[in-house]
Amino acid sequence: MNKVLVTGGTGYIGSHTVVKLLSAGMEVLVLDNLSNSSKEVVGRIEKLSGKSLQFFEGDIRDRALLRSIFERHSCNSVIHFAGLKAVGESEEQPLKYFDNNVAGSIVLFEEMIRARIHTLIFSSSATVYGDPGYACYQESTPLSPMNTYGRTKLMVEDILRDLKKANPEMQIALLRYFNPVGAHESGDIGEHPFGVPNNLMPFISQVAVGTREKLMIYGGDYSTPDGTGLRDYIHVEDLGAGHLAALHSLSENNSLITVNLGTGHPYSVLDMVHAFEKASGKKIPYEIIGRRPGDLPEYYADPALAKKVLGWEAKLGIDRMCADTWRWQQQNPQGYS
Numbered sequence: 001m002n003k004v005l006v007t008g009g010t011g012y013i014g015s016h017t018v019v020k021l022l023s024a025g026m027e028v029l030v031l032d033n034l035s036n037s038s039k040e041v042v043g044r045i046e047k048l049s050g051k052s053l054q055f056f057e058g059d060i061r062d063r064a065l066l067r068s069i070f071e072r073h074s075c076n077s078v079i080h081f082a083g084l085k086a087v088g089e090s091e092e093q094p095l096k097y098f099d100n101n102v103a104g105s106i107v108l109f110e111e112m113i114r115a116r117i118h119t120l121i122f123s124s125s126a127t128v129y130g131d132p133g134y135a136c137y138q139e140s141t142p143l144s145p146m147n148t149y150g151r152t153k154l155m156v157e158d159i160l161r162d163l164k165k166a167n168p169e170m171q172i173a174l175l176r177y178f179n180p181v182g183a184h185e186s187g188d189i190g191e192h193p194f195g196v197p198n199n200l201m202p203f204i205s206q207v208a209v210g211t212r213e214k215l216m217i218y219g220g221d222y223s224t225p226d227g228t229g230l231r232d233y234i235h236v237e238d239l240g241a242g243h244l245a246a247l248h249s250l251s252e253n254n255s256l257i258t259v260n261l262g263t264g265h266p267y268s269v270l271d272m273v274h275a276f277e278k279a280s281g282k283k284i285p286y287e288i289i290g291r292r293p294g295d296l297p298e299y300y301a302d303p304a305l306a307k308k309v310l311g312w313e314a315k316l317g318i319d320r321m322c323a324d325t326w327r328w329q330q331q332n333p334q335g336y337s
């Protein structure tokens, strides 16, 4: 049976993916230090999947812990979500990000190799592309991240490309996510960032539920149809399915796969506000303020390679993204606490 170690498995994308892995009959171990998630998630995952998992509270930088997990459990693959992801914080505390995201990944990869685990899926990001001067990103688009967080993702990608050359038996998927949103359709798991949300969707849903007064829209003067920024929002359930497809694909090909996980359909900030109003029946008050430094006007995925290589494509549209986020937010106005 396929036994998978999922780092960061109680986090937003990890939790949705773990439900899918368990539902597909895989055995799952989760390692998470709970720096950005709650242990409550474990019970919710088990309820949704009807299966149990093994949870280890700990850090990917804890070599002794990783070694004991790999020695006691015969894992054959790792899905590596664990990481810090706040762009602004990464600029203020770069060493924290290099240590957690890069040094932590190195410890994980060393222990995987020691335990002869050769299959790995890594959470990369569209941030690795930076600003190539056009909006539709293919996997061949030059890589030039514009912030520390993005550089940690590119560094780990580079490490894995070199690792694959030195260890041809490794099977590695680098999945570059665009903008994950949405929640499990039960409303039992979803995204609840600690503190003030950095990202658009959690902010909108906290305004809708009454936790926050109004949305600040960063820039209304971009050269886009309505003046607000365009992004490729992708439902977290589609992302989870992309990981299953990648595991399947790696089991058939001894390769290094690099693919975008996006829909290919960009939406503006105002599109998201209006779709959320429709899904929730709530008015979302907003104010258009100045642009956020570092934001690009527009980018989206060319998802063709993921379809060709993984046989995967996103299925859920903007209405489901908003309806599922709203269900989660309404049922859990304070998140997991």
Ligand code: NAD
Pocket: 007, 008, 009, 010, 011, 012, 013, 014, 031, 032, 033, 034, 035, 036, 037, 058, 059, 060, 061, 080, 081, 082, 083, 084, 085, 100, 104, 123, 124, 125, 126, 177, 178, 179, 180
């Ligand atoms: P998340 O913060 O909800 O999940 C990450 C999980 O990793 C958290 O549960 C956290 O507690 C855990 N973690 C962090 N550092 C750890 C460490 N050193 N040891 C053990 N556990 C640790 O974030 P998410 O949105 O689910 O993102 C998952 C991955 O996908 C991250 O690597 C992120 O950089 C990447 N990604 C996210 C987005 C996005 O917008 N959400 C976009 C592209 C890529």
Ligand code: UFG
Pocket: 085, 087, 125, 126, 127, 177, 178, 179, 180, 198, 199, 200, 201, 203, 215, 216, 217, 218, 219, 228, 229, 230, 231, 269, 292, 295
């Ligand atoms: N936005 C607002 N108000 C807010 C938050 C966001 O107007 O309160 C706007 C932004 O200006 C942007 C859009 O909404 O136009 C999306 O912003 P997000 O912060 O939700 O997402 P980003 O595209 O900036 O970045 C996200 C993640 C990164 C990840 C990247 C991948 O934060 O970690 O997607 O494409 F790398």
